[in-house]
Amino acid sequence: MIIQKVMVIGAGQMGSGIAQVCAQAGYEVVLNDLKDEFVDRGLHVIRKNLSRQVEKERMTVEEMNTVLDRLTASTELTDAKDVDLVIEAAIENMEIKAKLFAQLDEIAPREAILASNTSSLPITEIAAATKRPEKVIGMHFMNPVPVMKLVEIIRGLATSDEVYQAIEDMTKTLKKVPVEVNDFPGFVSNRILMPMINEAIYTLYEGVATKEAIDDVMKLGMNHPMGPLTLADFIGLDTCLYIMETLHEGFGDTKYRPCPLLRKYVKAGWLGKKTGRGFYQYS
Numbered sequence: 698m699i700i701q702k703v704m705v706i707g708a709g710q711m712g713s714g715i716a717q718v719c720a721q722a723g724y725e726v727v728l729n730d731l732k733d734e735f736v737d738r739g740l741h742v743i744r745k746n747l748s749r750q751v752e753k754e755r756m757t758v759e760e761m762n763t764v765l766d767r768l769t770a771s772t773e774l775t776d777a778k779d780v781d782l783v784i785e786a787a788i789e790n791m792e793i794k795a796k797l798f799a800q801l802d803e804i805a806p807r808e809a810i811l812a813s814n815t816s817s818l819p820i821t822e823i824a825a826a827t828k829r830p831e832k833v834i835g836m837h838f839m840n841p842v843p844v845m846k847l848v849e850i851i852r853g854l855a856t857s858d859e860v861y862q863a864i865e866d867m868t869k870t871l872k873k874v875p876v877e878v879n880d881f882p883g884f885v886s887n888r889i890l891m892p893m894i895n896e897a898i899y900t901l902y903e904g905v906a907t908k909e910a911i912d913d914v915m916k917l918g919m920n921h922p923m924g925p926l927t928l929a930d931f932i933g934l935d936t937c938l939y940i941m942e943t944l945h946e947g948f949g950d951t952k953y954r955p956c957p958l959l960r961k962y963v964k965a966g967w968l969g970k971k972t973g974r975g976f977y978q979y980s
């Protein structure tokens with residue numbers, strides 16, 4: 698399976714990062730979102746990241762322009778008609794992802810691989826929305842994508858060995874480290890990370906300590922680069938809540954119940970860094 702052209706769906710924080718690393722690795726990339734303004738916002742972030750690399754003299758202006766030239770903006774799913782791989786990074790919602798995959802299955806070439814960057818939703822269920830479940834796979838990048846080395850690769854029930862191998866090889870061309878996991882709610886990363894974040898929110902909710910103190914304990918005591926509440930703001934509180942709900946529903950275990958304070962913040966539209974306010978305020 699030869700992968701040359703990649704379509705990334707969703708130009709948010711994850712989609713723009715994925716598009717950037719694919720373009721830097723030499724792939725032709727189509728970056729798709731619902732509206733031009735969202736795609737432009739994603740391309741703006743990529744330009745800013747690459748300019749920083751130029752300032753640090755890790756890349757020349759010519760190299761930056763070559764990378765930027767590999768990126769094409771799109772607001773039409775029909776642009777998937779000639780791609781080899783789609784990486785979906787729209788919001789963490791099964792209905793939206795299933796609908797996207799059903800449409801992509803109709804549009805993308807028969808041989809194309811359809812991957813999802815979902816952080817917790819079952820790949821097997823996403824694959825069932827298509828007539829090519831053997832070509833559907835999870836490709837779970839970490840935030841911020843240009844910096845983090847891991848890509849968790851999730852095999853759905855029907856994912857073929859050939860598709861797994863092609864995605865593992867492609868991940869290495871992005872200078873990332875693939876780790877294979879099976880399809881269970883939250884996979885490995887968020888099954889372990891998100892209950893810790895949820896517990897940190899309970900710790901705040903129950904008045905055990907201030908948000909700053911909770912973050913300091915985990916930063917200074919456990920050497921985490923960010924405290925759990927700062928990390929929750931960074932990931933997006935909506936995404937954190939969707940993941941906890943997937944764990945809660947998927948395992949049917951009350952230990953995964955989302956903290957009411959997390960629900961309250963999401964209902965208020967306090968989604969973290971991306972909306973300017975979460976546990977902390979960002980100007």
Ligand SMILES: CC(=O)CC(=O)SCCNC(=O)CCNC(=O)[C@H](O)C(C)(C)COP(=O)(O)OP(=O)(O)OC[C@H]1O[C@@H](n2cnc3c(N)ncnc32)[C@H](O)[C@@H]1OP(=O)(O)O
Binds near residue numbers: 923
């Ligand atoms: C929810 C899920 O499904 C899965 C997830 O992704 S969970 C989230 C996983 N991610 C994490 O846990 C991140 C934890 N945080 C960290 O590792 C660090 O705080 C961090 C890498 C984000 C920033 O590191 P820092 O040392 O505090 O800041 P800083 O010195 O400014 O940045 C370090 C480097 O990262 C780069 N960087 C930081 N943020 C960046 C961003 N958003 N995009 C691109 N590059 C970025 C900087 O340019 C800098 O690069 P160089 O070293 O090459 O110069």
Ligand SMILES: NC(=O)C1=CN([C@@H]2O[C@H](COP(=O)(O)OP(=O)(O)OC[C@H]3O[C@@H](n4cnc5c(N)ncnc54)[C@H](OP(=O)(O)O)[C@@H]3O)[C@@H](O)[C@H]2O)C=CC1
Binds near residue numbers: 708731735817837933
């Ligand atoms: N945040 C994180 O740390 C991580 C997130 N993920 C996963 O990546 C995915 C994206 O998350 P993230 O980038 O943080 O979210 P963002 O909210 O930053 O971005 C999502 C983007 O997708 C767009 N979108 C929504 N629906 C559609 C659609 N039908 N077609 C095309 N685009 C659409 C959104 O547009 P609009 O603004 O209009 O809604 C938005 O621009 C989620 O599945 C998430 O779980 C995975 C790893 C880490």
